[in-house]
Amino acid sequence: MSTDPNIRITEVALRDGLQGHASFIPTEQKLNLLKLLSKAGLNSIEATSFVSPKTIPQLADAEELIARSRELPDVRLSALAPNVRGVERAIASGVHEVAVVLAATDTMNRKNLGMSLDQAIAASEEVIARAASRKLSTRAYIAVAFECPFEGLVPSDVVVSLAARMLDAGATELVIADTIGAASPAQVQEVCRILTRSIPSDLIGLHLHDTRGMGVANAWAGISAGIRRFDASAGGLGGCPFAPGAAGNLATEDLVLMAESCGYPTGVDLPALYDAVAFASQITGRTLGGRSMSWAKARRTASVAESS
Amino acid sequence: MSTDPNIRITEVALRDGLQGHASFIPTEQKLNLLKLLSKAGLNSIEATSFVSPKTIPQLADAEELIARSRELPDVRLSALAPNVRGVERAIASGVHEVAVVLAATDTMNRKNLGMSLDQAIAASEEVIARAASRKLSTRAYIAVAFECPFEGLVPSDVVVSLAARMLDAGATELVIADTIGAASPAQVQEVCRILTRSIPSDLIGLHLHDTRGMGVANAWAGISAGIRRFDASAGGLGGCPFAPGAAGNLATEDLVLMAESCGYPTGVDLPALYDAVAFASQITGRTLGGRSMSWAKARRTASVAESS
Numbered sequence: 126m127s128t129d130p131n132i133r134i135t136e137v138a139l140r141d142g143l144q145g146h147a148s149f150i151p152t153e154q155k156l157n158l159l160k161l162l163s164k165a166g167l168n169s170i171e172a173t174s175f176v177s178p179k180t181i182p183q184l185a186d187a188e189e190l191i192a193r194s195r196e197l198p199d200v201r202l203s204a205l206a207p208n209v210r211g212v213e214r215a216i217a218s219g220v221h222e223v224a225v226v227l228a229a230t231d232t233m234n235r236k237n238l239g240m241s242l243d244q245a246i247a248a249s250e251e252v253i254a255r256a257a258s259r260k261l262s263t264r265a266y267i268a269v270a271f272e273c274p275f276e277g278l279v280p281s282d283v284v285v286s287l288a289a290r291m292l293d294a295g296a297t298e299l300v301i302a303d304t305i306g307a308a309s310p311a312q313v314q315e316v317c318r319i320l321t322r323s324i325p326s327d328l329i330g331l332h333l334h335d336t337r338g339m340g341v342a343n344a345w346a347g348i349s350a351g352i353r354r355f356d357a358s359a360g361g362l363g364g365c366p367f368a369p370g371a372a373g374n375l376a377t378e379d380l381v382l383m384a385e386s387c388g389y390p391t392g393v394d395l396p397a398l399y400d401a402v403a404f405a406s407q408i409t410g411r412t413l414g415g416r417s418m419s420w421a422k423a424r425r426t427a428s429v430a431e432s433s
Numbered sequence: 434m435s436t437d438p439n440i441r442i443t444e445v446a447l448r449d450g451l452q453g454h455a456s457f458i459p460t461e462q463k464l465n466l467l468k469l470l471s472k473a474g475l476n477s478i479e480a481t482s483f484v485s486p487k488t489i490p491q492l493a494d495a496e497e498l499i500a501r502s503r504e505l506p507d508v509r510l511s512a513l514a515p516n517v518r519g520v521e522r523a524i525a526s527g528v529h530e531v532a533v534v535l536a537a538t539d540t541m542n543r544k545n546l547g548m549s550l551d552q553a554i555a556a557s558e559e560v561i562a563r564a565a566s567r568k569l570s571t572r573a574y575i576a577v578a579f580e581c582p583f584e585g586l587v588p589s590d591v592v593v594s595l596a597a598r599m600l601d602a603g604a605t606e607l608v609i610a611d612t613i614g615a616a617s618p619a620q621v622q623e624v625c626r627i628l629t630r631s632i633p634s635d636l637i638g639l640h641l642h643d644t645r646g647m648g649v650a651n652a653w654a655g656i657s658a659g660i661r662r663f664d665a666s667a668g669g670l671g672g673c674p675f676a677p678g679a680a681g682n683l684a685t686e687d688l689v690l691m692a693e694s695c696g697y698p699t700g701v702d703l704p705a706l707y708d709a710v711a712f713a714s715q716i717t718g719r720t721l722g723g724r725s726m727s728w729a730k731a732r733r734t735a736s737v738a739e740s741s
Contacts, residue, residue, distance in 0.1 A: 306728075310653040311695035335724065337690055337724065338724030339649055339690075342618075342650040344650070345654065376646075379646045382647075386620075386645075387619035387620075416646025417646045420645045
């Protein structure tokens with residue numbers, strides 16, 4: 126188990142958060158959001174996906190966004206690359222890191238990528254190899270790693286085996302994803318314990334959703350099991366457009382408040398993060414913000430009332 | 434640590450949930466809510482408080498509510514008794530169990546009860562003794578057991594010492610309360626570990642709030658530390674009217690979904706509980722329902738859409 130208390134967050138609002146948002150957000154606005162997130166101390170940002178613009182028009186500006194943000198100081202920019210075409214575009218864009226998504230079940234890969242599980246494994250291995258050949262590291266997502274909306278509970282040995290294959294292929298980080306927010310803290314703890322028997326905990330990240338109100342509890346279960354890497358989305362923006370019933374990424378502000386309260390530093394400045402969430406809310410027209418933000422707002426209002 | 438997986442919930446929406454609600458809810462409606470909660474399988478219900486009607490007019494119908502609900506089958510009714518006058522009223526009402534609240538800090542007792550910590554300890558001991566003399570069991574709350582809005586972090590040895598005094602006085606259950614929702618899962622785990630060194634875990638309950646989005650995570654931390662008794666409030670109704678910044682009890686439905694998902698049975702039927710929450714929402718005019726309920730609603734809508 127990791128003895129390093131520091132939590133490393135990869136902020137995914139711009140990719141996982143925005144990909145399901147219907148109306149196109151201008152690149153300038155995405156860039157402004159990215160800058161605000163970076164200003165809040167989020168130094169690992171998954172900014173976009175090099176998917177076909179026909180599949181996700183929202184992310185059609187992937188090249189431009191990377192080009193305009195890659196020189197920001199202290200930010201490690203990653204982008205999703207679903208296939209070889211995507212990773213070539215990602216490499217050409219100058220992104221710092223690539224991410225690839227492999228679902229843990231055959232049906233989910235077919236629904237999400239139009240490939241069987243075996244085809245998807247091969248495709249992911251190819252993406253990782255191409256990135257590695259250009260000295261780019263790769264975050265390998267294992268999606269629906271806890272429960273699949275089509276196949277139900279995913280056996281943990283399947284996750285361990287897929288994780289090992291991705292590491293063998295050259296992935297530098299695993300992202301074990303509760304894509305539909307169906308995991309329980311007991312399950313997260315169990316899967317993390319099994320994974321860390323054969324894989325160093327500092328190679329493992331958790332990508333959690335708050336669909337059923339267990340996002341923060343699952344993050345705590347992960348921390349308890351020695352995990353220190355987490356994905357999160359400012360304001361809880363997002364969900365998976367291909368997974369029925371999925372909604373609400375784990376809000377970065379909820380993760381940060383919980384982790385810091387428990388003595389695990391994140392390097393994130395909460396008031397600055399709240400500014401980023403407010404901006405995300407403004408550009409998406411959506412009410413955003415985890416529970417911790419409502420609390421912070423209420424407290425600010427109370428202090429103003431007390432001092433007046 | 435307890436090896437019994439069964440979680441015992443005391444439902445507090447009628448007392449902790451309603452006490453801060455401004456407009457008076459008719460007794461008939463409270464009774465209907467109580468029946469719906471009981472129908473959902475919640476068999477331990479804190480129904481009211483025998484506090485002065487001037488202090489909390491909402492609970493002025495304590496006698497009538499107990500009289501009209503005490504014969505319901507399979508429900509253990511408890512009521513708060515802040516002092517000797519209150520416990521005499523509670524005993525006369527025919528309630529099955531008494532609850533008494535002692536805050537862990539001097540300032541909170543002065544603000545909440547107008548007594549010093551020592552006076553409050555003595556008052557609690559007297560309430561417990563009176564209840565015991567009538568063969569009534571007593572749940573002894575230790576309020577602001579993690580953090581006090583006036584004195585800050587509460588040392589865990591203070592909590593252990595107050596808990597021991599309440600048990601010595603004859604309390605049959607301790608309720609360690611995060612009155613302002615300021616506890617973190619690490620803190621809950623630590624305090625529970627320290628408490629269970631000297632006190633059997635089946636005498637310890639946790640009363641949690643979701644103010645900062647950590648209610649469910651804190652409940653999981655408690656379960657992990659061997660705690661099996663929890664207070665919760667249907668729909669998350671409530672908060673403490675005397676504690677600045679406190680809002681939102683841990684929602685019973687969020688606790689039930691998490692516990693059951695982790696393999697800890699609660700005996701609560703979620704769809705029936707959602708009906709109770711909908712009714713609570715109707716009579717209070719407030720939007721209620723934990724995150725798990727939004728999820729269940731969305732899923733129901735999705736199933737209807739799919740089947741049509």
